[in-house]
Amino acid sequence: MRHSAQPNPPAPPFNAPAARRLRAALGMGPEHVAYGMRASYGLPYVTPDLVIAWERGTVAPGNPELTALAGVLWCSPGELIGRPRTLREHRIARAVAAEDIAHAVGMELRAYLEAEESGQWRGNERQSAALARILELALPDFVAVTGREAKLADLLHSAVTTRWQAYVRPVMKLAPLDKEVVEQVLQELHQDYQGHMAATLSWGGGSRNASESGQQFLDGIVDNFWTAVEGRTG
Structure with missing residues (x-):
């Protein structure tokens, strides 16, 4: 059953614990929240049970509901969502x-x-x-x-598995950082990955854990990149 009268764009990730915490801090019950959303924001379908479902994470509010909920809880919409991704x-x-x-x-x-x-x-x-x-x-x-993360991941994957020096400028085009920082980070990532591969190839083929460790490193290459960048610029 749809609660919204019209289709809306996908809502951002909802932070259910934050909604529950903010409501409790105001001394409000789910029924008070539901009433406020009905009376002040024209959402007649909002019930205490729906508010409880939001707070339990079993369903998530849509964009209009999120805006109304923030208004009732005297907070910004940003306080009710998880880490933005898009x-x-x-x-x-x-x-x-x-x-x-x-x-x-x-x-x-x-x-x-x-x-x-x-x-x-x-x-x-x-x-x-x-x-x-x-x-x-x-x-x-x-x-x-801006849709550049997938391309960045491809460049970083190539940088750590081949010659990292060839990827300094391409990475800088996607992520405007100082050349020295990019060089240091790519060199560090390359050395880390090659260390995983050395463990895999040693002792007659290495262990399964070493091989999986190398793949996990590649899977998290973008996060590893930003962590290394932060360590040099933060």
């Missing part, structure tokens, strides 16, 4: 309208909404800088929401 989720977390983003970056609204839908950002350097500023995006988040 451009739309970052925008909702900052409680910024799509129209405002489009205006701030100098882009037609339709073009901006297409970027949210496709996960591919096609803005120029000035527009990208404006997007990062208005959404307060850290560099890892900017790379992810």
